[in-house]
Amino acid sequence: MKHLKIDHLGIAVPGLDAAVAAYEALGFAVEARHDVPTEKVRTAFLPVGESHLELLEPTDPSSPIARFLEKRSGLHHVCVLVDDVDAALADMKARGVPLVDETPRVGAGGCRVAFVHPKGAAGVLLELKERERGDETPRAEG
Ligand code: ZN
Numbered sequence: 001m002k003h004l005k006i007d008h009l010g011i012a013v014p015g016l017d018a019a020v021a022a023y024e025a026l027g028f029a030v031e032a033r034h035d036v037p038t039e040k041v042r043t044a045f046l047p048v049g050e051s052h053l054e055l056l057e058p059t060d061p062s063s064p065i066a067r068f069l070e071k072r073s074g075l076h077h078v079c080v081l082v083d084d085v086d087a088a089l090a091d092m093k094a095r096g097v098p099l100v101d102e103t104p105r106v107g108a109g110g111c112r113v114a115f116v117h118p119k120g121a122a123g124v125l126l127e128l129k130e131r132e133r134g135d136e137t138p139r140a141e142g
Contacts, residue, residue, distance in 0.1 A: 001088045003080050007129050008045065008052040010077040012065050016042050016057035028053065036107065041065050054079070077115070079127035085112050088128050092116065104130070 013019035020030055028046040035042050040063035046053045056076060058066035068076055082088045085104045092099060100115035107113045107129070116126040 001091050002083050004083065004131060005081050006051045007079040007081040007127075008054045009075060010054045010056055010079065010125075010127070012068050012073055012076040013055050013057050014069055014073065016044055016055055019055045019057070020044050020046075023053070023055065035059075038105075039063065039065075039107075077125040077127050079113075079129050081131055082128050083131055085114050085128050085130040089114055092120070100125075 011019070023046055024030075028048070030044045031047050031052070032045045033043065034045075037059075040058060040060040041056045042059055043057070044055045046055070056065050058069065060066065065076065089099065089102065089104070093102070097120040098117035099120070100117050101113075104112040104114045111132070112130040114128050116128065118125050120126075
């Protein structure tokens with residue numbers, strides 16, 4: 001398994017527009033916005049060098065982000081780009097790592113992603129994202 005880079009850091013926010021305004025005041029700019037109905041979130045991606053910040057606003061009280069925000073706000077997950085998400089999952093499964101996703105799900109923009117349980121990553125929700133074939137610039141996802 002090869003970890004290529006930090007793809008993005010996911011930050012849970014109660015209101016996307018207010019969070020975008022706050023980050024614009026910090027000098028960041030929005031590159032893309034996505035609605036991700038399957039995850040019940042709206043997101044904005046702000047580039048930081050080769051990586052991004054992903055601001056996530058829940059669009060429904062049943063969204064995992066809404067449940068997270070009931071307890072705290074701020075950093076929600078770290079996303080690492082990998083060559084092959086199936087191989088990474090198989091490797092982790094063989095090592096007994098607790099997984100949220102046993103098989104990859106499809107995020108916005110068609111990216112293949114999977115989540116590792118925080119119990120397996122020192123309390124951090126870890127997202128694995130598969131590099132797109134023939135595309136060195138990964139697209140944003142939820
Ligand atoms: Zn993410």
